[in-house]
Amino acid sequence: MVFSAMANLEALRDYLLLMHAGAEVSPAAWPPYLAVLRASGCFQGGSAIGEGVCLRRHGAAPEPTRHLVGYIKIRAADLAHATELLVGNPVYEAGGVVEIRELPPS
Numbered sequence: 001m002v003f004s005a006m007a008n009l010e011a012l013r014d015y016l017l018l019m020h021a022g023a024e025v026s027p028a029a030w031p032p033y034l035a036v037l038r039a040s041g042c043f044q045g046g047s048a049i050g051e052g053v054c055l056r057r058h059g060a061a062p063e064p065t066r067h068l069v070g071y072i073k074i075r076a077a078d079l080a081h082a083t084e085l086l087v088g089n090p091v092y093e094a095g096g097v098v099e100i101r102e103l104p105p106s
């Protein structure tokens with residue numbers, strides 16, 4: 001199903017779906033979910049999140065956030081629509097945590 005607001009792309013907002021560690025998810029669960037997002041016209045990209053480092057010019061920096069294991073960038077009309085797009089997300093469906101954050105226009 002293609003979201004009807006796709007005709008008015010200016011009205012859509014960017015969101016990140018941040019997958020938290022802790023859910024048992026089969027890699028085979030991702031392609032069907034990503035195919036649904038692509039077909040909806042809302043998928044903007046995504047990736048697993050690997051190791052990293054926090055840096056600060058002066059002083060000690062905090063440890064990197066280790067509970068984030070992946071992200072998906074989507075376009076949605078609002079937070080309610082972004083929430084609807086969680087249906088089928090392998091982490092969400094496995095009972096894990098998916099954080100939704102808006103990317104405000106700059």
